[in-house]
Structure formats: structure tokens, C-alpha cells
Amino acid sequence: MATDFSSIPIINISALLAKSDDPKMGEDPCVLEVVRQLDKACTEAGFFYVKGHGIPETLLGAVKDITRRFFELPYEEKAQIKMTPATGFRGYQMIGENITKGVPDMHEAIDCYREVTKGMYGDLGKQMEGCNQWPQNPQKFKGLMEEYVSLCTELARKIMRGIALALGGSPDEFEGQRAGDPFWVMRLIGYPGVSTVNGTNVQKNDIGCGPHTDYGLLTLLNQADGINALQVRNKSGDWISAPPVPGSFVCNIGDMLKIYSNGLYESTLHRVINNSPKYRVSVVFFYETNFDTAVEPLDTWKTRANGTKKFERAVYGEHLISKVLTNFVE
Ligand SMILES: N=C(N)NCCCC[C@H](N)C(=O)O
Ligand SMILES: O=C(O)CCC(=O)C(=O)O
Ligand SMILES: [Fe+2]
Numbered sequence: 001m002a003t004d005f006s007s008i009p010i011i012n013i014s015a016l017l018a019k020s021d022d023p024k025m026g027e028d029p030c031v032l033e034v035v036r037q038l039d040k041a042c043t044e045a046g047f048f049y050v051k052g053h054g055i056p057e058t059l060l061g062a063v064k065d066i067t068r069r070f071f072e073l074p075y076e077e078k079a080q081i082k083m084t085p086a087t088g089f090r091g092y093q094m095i096g097e098n099i100t101k102g103v104p105d106m107h108e109a110i111d112c113y114r115e116v117t118k119g120m121y122g123d124l125g126k127q128m129e130g131c132n133q134w135p136q137n138p139q140k141f142k143g144l145m146e147e148y149v150s151l152c153t154e155l156a157r158k159i160m161r162g163i164a165l166a167l168g169g170s171p172d173e174f175e176g177q178r179a180g181d182p183f184w185v186m187r188l189i190g191y192p193g194v195s196t197v198n199g200t201n202v203q204k205n206d207i208g209c210g211p212h213t214d215y216g217l218l219t220l221l222n223q224a225d226g227i228n229a230l231q232v233r234n235k236s237g238d239w240i241s242a243p244p245v246p247g248s249f250v251c252n253i254g255d256m257l258k259i260y261s262n263g264l265y266e267s268t269l270h271r272v273i274n275n276s277p278k279y280r281v282s283v284v285f286f287y288e289t290n291f292d293t294a295v296e297p298l299d300t301w302k303t304r305a306n307g308t309k310k311f312e313r314a315v316y317g318e319h320l321i322s323k324v325l326t327n328f329v330e
Pocket of ligand 1: 099100101209212327
């Protein structure tokens with residue numbers, strides 16, 4: 001339920017992380033203060049920055065650097081890991097290939113998904129079966145990204161324990177059947193800089209990524225420093241900037257958490273407009289529910305207080321596949 005927010009709050013989550021595996025975390029005043037801030041941010045904006053997250057700043061920088069170096073390679077080399085339906089939609093896509101609401105996006109990307117083995121989710125998972133395509137060059141790409149995915153998974157799980165408390169539930173609300181075996185998505189994205197001639201943009205469009213919501217539970221965005229490009233839409237329809245805050249993640253709520261929270265938390269619309277002359281890189285980690293989970297509003301006092309259940313059940317895997325298929329239509 002977005003409001004007319006005009007900026008995005010910064011939350012230091014170190015107290016939450018320190019206690020996030022303590023069964024009594026919900027009684028700790030420092031944890032409860034973080035939970036209060038999470039609840040406010042999720043209710044008002046669906047977006048917040050996190051600091052005190054414990055992932056080394058050197059690693060945040062290293063994954064962006066190596067991504068940039070990959071995109072600097074010639075097309076022929078990038079095309080060796082081309083994304084196709086046969087690779088379970090994993091791999092490289094060039095500028096203009098990804099489509100948001102029918103409009104080509106001005107970005108190139110590598111899409112990665114948690115591995116889906118043959119038959120793992122029956123017919124539901126068939127189209128997503130496959131393992132990631134990692135480039136040979138730059139060296140050590142796979143190892144670095146796998147380390148990053150594992151740290152982001154753990155971090156997102158802990159933030160979700162805080163969000164579970166914020167929704168009036170137990171910290172374990174998103175463990176087990178819901179998200180105890182979480183699916184994940186990672187997009188390594190490069191947005192070309194805009195070249196200008198006599199102050200006029202020479203490109204057809206500067207939409208790095210058109211307005212969309214994210215699909216799952218919680219997104220952790222690690223964006224390039226020094227370039228202001230991400231924008232978030234508030235209730236009045238104004239686009240509010242989410243400029244880079246060095247060392248932080250930008251977090252936002254996905255469509256599944258909107259359903260779990262019975263609409264208390266919004267999966268807020270956002271877009272990327274790169275007007276800068278600089279090439280911009282972002283590494284985006286999406287923490288999702290179990291692939292085959294049917295999602296419906298939680299039965300906590302807080303979600304009940306928001307009225308009768310406002311959403312039908314949605315199966316995360318079906319939602320993901322419907323999005324993936326429309327992301328690449330001609
Ligand atoms: N896995 C996620 N959330 N990816 C977000 C990509 C947003 C753009 C995409 N073309 C779309 O229309 O959704
Ligand atoms: O690059 C960004 O800042 C945001 C990308 C994004 O919203 C997405 O990939 O879902
Ligand atoms: Fe997004």
C-alpha cells in the first residue's frame with residue numbers, strides 16, 4: 001500500500017542479523033526496533049536501503065567489476081553463452097532483447113536461476129530446467145558469483161525473518177513449505193551510457209528497464225556507484241529516485257510478498273532511466289519462495305486486520321514462467 005513517499009529510508013539491520021537465529025529474537029528490543037523500521041518502509045514505500053548487512057564491500061564491488069568486464073567483450077564471445085529456451089532461459093541477452101510491457105529495454109544481461117534438474121518440479125518446472133551458463137572469461141566468474149549467491153541467500157533469509165515479525169507472525173513464517181527451500185534469480189545487468197551530440201540524446205530511448213514489479217519475495221540490488229538511474233513510483237505517480245548509497249543494498253518487495261502480506265506491503269513499480277554518459281552495471285539478486293509453493297495471505301493478526309483475503313492463491317513457479325515467457329517475445 002504505497003504512500004506519497006518522497007525518499008527511501010536507510011535501515012541498519014545489524015541488530016537483526018546478530019539475533020536472527022535466536023528463537024527469542026522477537027523479544028529483543030534492538031531487533032524490534034529494526035522490525036519497526038522494516039514494517040514502516042514496507043508499508044510506505046515497498047523499498048528500503050540496508051546497511052550493516054555484513055557482506056564485504058569488496059565483494060559488492062568485485063561482482064560489479066567482473067560483470068562490467070564481461071560486457072566489454074566482443075559480441076561473438078558473449079554470444080557463446082546466449083540465453084535460449086533450451087538453456088532454461090539462462091545466459092546472455094543483448095541490448096534490446098529483454099522486453100518490458102512490449103517495449104525493448106536498453107540493457108544487456110546475464111540471467112541466472114537456481115538449478116532445476118530434470119523432473120524436479122514435474123511439468124511445472126519443465127521450462128526452467130537447466131543449469132547456469134557461466135562465461136570462461138573473465139576467469140573465476142563462476143566461483144565469485146556462487147559465493148555471492150550464497151551470501152545473498154543467507155542475508156535475504158534473515159531479512160525475511162524480520163519481515164515475518166513485522167507482519168505479526170513468528171520469525172519462521174517463511175521457512176518450511178513457504179520459502180525454506182528458496183528459489184533464486186540473479187540478473188547481471190549492463191546499461192549503456194547515453195551519447196549526446198550538441199546536448200541532444202542521439203539514442204532512440206533511454207529506458208534501461210521499463211516500469212515493472214519484481215516477482216518473488218525480496219530483491220537485493222547492488223547498483224553501480226555514482227550514477228542515478230533507478231526510480232520508484234509513489235502513490236501519486238511521481239517517480240522518486242533511488243540513488244546509489246555506497247556499501248548498501250536497495251531492497252524491494254516482490255509480488256509473492258505482496259500476496260503473503262494481504263496487500264499491506266506493495267510490490268512497488270520501478271524503472272531504470274540511464275541518462276548518464278557512463279555505462280552502468282547492477283547485480284540484482286531475487287530471493288523467492290519455494291518454486292512450487294502456492295502463495296496466499298498469511299493468517300497473522302496483522303494481515304487479518306487488513307480485511308478479508310484480498311488475493312487468490314498464486315503458484316510462484318507459474319508466475320515466474322509467465323513473466324519469463326513475455327520477457328522475450330518478438
Ligand atoms: N526476475 C525479475 N524480477 N526480473 C525483473 C526484470 C524486469 C523486466 C522484465 N522484462 C519484466 O517485464 O518483468
Ligand atoms: O538495475 C537496476 O537498478 C534495477 C533492475 C531491476 O529493477 C530488475 O532487474 O528487476
Ligand atoms: Fe526490478
